[in-house]
Amino acid sequence: MNTQCDEDDYIPQPCDQNVVVDNGFYNTAESDPYEVSTIIIDGNCLTVEISASGCDGNSWSLVLVDSGEVAESSPEQRYLKLVLTNEELCLAVVSQTRSFNLLPIQVEGSNEIILNIEGVSDAITYAY
Numbered sequence: 001m002n003t004q005c006d007e008d009d010y011i012p013q014p015c016d017q018n019v020v021v022d023n024g025f026y027n028t029a030e031s032d033p034y035e036v037s038t039i040i041i042d043g044n045c046l047t048v049e050i051s052a053s054g055c056d057g058n059s060w061s062l063v064l065v066d067s068g069e070v071a072e073s074s075p076e077q078r079y080l081k082l083v084l085t086n087e088e089l090c091l092a093v094v095s096q097t098r099s100f101n102l103l104p105i106q107v108e109g110s111n112e113i114i115l116n117i118e119g120v121s122d123a124i125t126y127a128y
Contacts, residue, residue, distance in 0.1 A: 015045040015101035023068040032086040054088035061085040081118035
């Protein structure tokens, strides 16, 4: 019996949390300051590394919120924002990586959408 893995065997890792689709939350949410270090899409997960002031980041809450609106372009576009809640009062700069499941924002009948994330200068293409 062969127990070796083939290099082609890709096992996707689960995302940390789902994107929240909520227009009211999107329009009213205020975030504590943060900086995006990296942002990538791997499969259906958007992985983001942020940095902000804090002690260790263990009490942070980070949510990716979608406006619920789809811009009818080719490909379609969605509008999102990261909302950080950070009540840590330390002066250190802390980094964290989180991932978000993008399945809730897929557009039926499409296989690609453009993600416009507030505070991120370049739009991101999500192909599925």
